[in-house]
Amino acid sequence: MKAKIISNSCVKGPCYKLLLKPLNPVKSVPGQFLMIRPGASDGPSDPLLPRPFSIHRATTDDHIEVLYKRVGKGTAILASLSAEGELEILGPLGNGFVFDGVAAAKEVVVVAGGIGVAPMLGLVETLRAGYPEKEIRVFLGGRGEVDLLCVEELKAVSTEVILATNDGTMGFKGYVTEALEKHLSQSLITHHSSLVTPIIYACGPSPMLQRISEITEPLRIESYFSLEANMACGIGLCMGCAIRSRDGKGYYLVCTDGPVFRGESVDLSGNPPQSPFNKGGD
Ligand SMILES: Cc1cc2nc3c(=O)[nH]c(=O)nc-3n(C[C@H](O)[C@H](O)[C@H](O)COP(=O)(O)OP(=O)(O)OC[C@H]3O[C@@H](n4cnc5c(N)ncnc54)[C@H](O)[C@@H]3O)c2cc1C
Ligand code: FES
The missing domain is CATH 3.40.50.80 (Nucleotide-binding domain of ferredoxin-NADP reductase (FNR) module)
Incomplete structure (x- = not known):
């Protein structure tokens, strides 16, 4: 889907805020993310892969804010884009935060x-x-x-x-x-x-x-x-975002099972999963 860039400016140091107006309204919950192709929608596909970014805020008038840090090629291209241009986005993706335990929690x-x-x-x-x-x-x-x-x-x-x-x-x-x-x-x-x-x-x-x-x-x-992970597709196809589970489920995909997980369900040690073919209880 195309999204119009309303503004894109530095907020502090290497961090920028991008305000987007998707051509079709996007309903999201906190914790969901977008895959954004870093170049202008009519520009070259370099880098080839889109990059994942959290939805920072979804406004009541269907705008989406993305807060991002310039760390490499994709985010450098993103930072160079000016208002009025268009970007290619996919989302909202992922599960988002759950609030079931909030009412009973002390704080x-x-x-x-x-x-x-x-x-x-x-x-x-x-x-x-x-x-x-x-x-x-x-x-x-x-x-x-x-x-x-x-x-x-x-x-x-x-x-x-x-x-x-x-x-x-x-x-x-x-x-x-x-x-x-x-x-x-x-x-x-x-x-x-x-x-x-x-x-x-x-x-x-x-x-x-x-x-x-x-x-x-x-x-x-x-x-x-x-959680963050390397992502190529964002929709469960490439297996690039697999993370080892700690609850007997083999591994999870950060893009579709997450990016939000119960802390005790995932292995954060950074060890890659042994095989992407053991999903679902192996
Ligand atoms: C679900 C999800 C949500 C995310 N939300 C945000 C967000 O809201 N804002 C945001 O700024 N980023 C977010 N990220 C991280 C973001 O996707 C990466 O920073 C981005 O893909 C880097 O692209 P690049 O082309 O600029 O860097 P690359 O060219 O891919 O990498 C360049 C260098 O930067 C390093 N690098 C890559 N990612 C990071 C990182 N996160 N921190 C430090 N170094 C890194 C690489 O290891 C490499 O050395 C999110 C990631 C995921 C999976
Ligand atoms: S990013 Fe492709 S499977 Fe998760």
């Missing part, structure tokens, strides 16, 4: 590392609208201040935003997972008698997600991770 904890914040602002806005009384605590981490995006927008819709940078240029000095661990140990002591735990949503680099698993699994905290 909602959202953890985002770097550009991993892209799907999380829409998530927090949706949670705030659906659960106006719920405490929503956002942990936003990066290597330095330049990596912290959407801070003011997140503050506007959450109870608290805790910032963490490895170099200490903003907020807590250290990994965002250290700040999370501190918070959880405090809050679980305070609420020990009630045995009510938070629910956690996270998106960011695999080591961050793996550390969150290590912290939350012994505490039996329900957690959902939005």
Whole structure:
């Protein structure tokens, strides 16, 4: 499907925001993504493959925002496109976040590392609208201040935003997972008698997600991770996005089974699956 570029501009450092108006309205839920062919829709297919990007926000007037970081050829081409042009997009794809455990949770904890914040602002806005009384605590981490995006927008819709940078240029000095661990140990002591735990949503680099698993699994905290993987098709055909499961299901495809998974169901160690032919219980 074609989408008109309404705007495309740098928000901070190497990160850009793209505002698209798809030619046909697109209904999505937070956590879903688009495959975007980086060049103009009438330009050359180089790079050949489209690239996956989270839907950052879906606006009420059928516009879609994409927040992206320039890391390679495709995102460099994307960053060079100007308003009024058109892009080829496919989506919305994937499952999106589920909210079943939110009502019963003590609080909602959202953890985002770097550009991993892209799907999380829409998530927090949706949670705030659906659960106006719920405490929503956002942990936003990066290597330095330049990596912290959407801070003011997140503050506007959450109870608290805790910032963490490895170099200490903003907020807590250290990994965002250290700040999370501190918070959880405090809050679980305070609420020990009630045995009510938070629910956690996270998106960011695999080591961050793996550390969150290590912290939350012994505490039996329900957690959902939005994962990244190399994707060629985005629709379950190429097997390029396979990730090993930890629940006896062989492997999952990040594009169609995810990108959002229960934390304990996936292997985040980075080991590729042995064979793409063992899906479904082998
Ligand atoms: C479901 C899903 C949602 C995503 N949502 C977003 C999003 O909202 N915003 C966003 O910016 N990105 C997002 N990504 C990642 C994005 O798809 C890649 O950054 C993009 O494909 C890179 O394309 P490229 O051609 O610029 O880089 P390539 O030429 O493919 O790669 C260039 C170099 O960058 C490295 N690289 C590739 N991806 C990343 C990365 N994510 N971080 C750091 N280095 C990388 C490669 O290893 C390589 O060394 C998402 C990925 C998935 C699977
Ligand atoms: S990207 Fe092709 S199967 Fe997932």
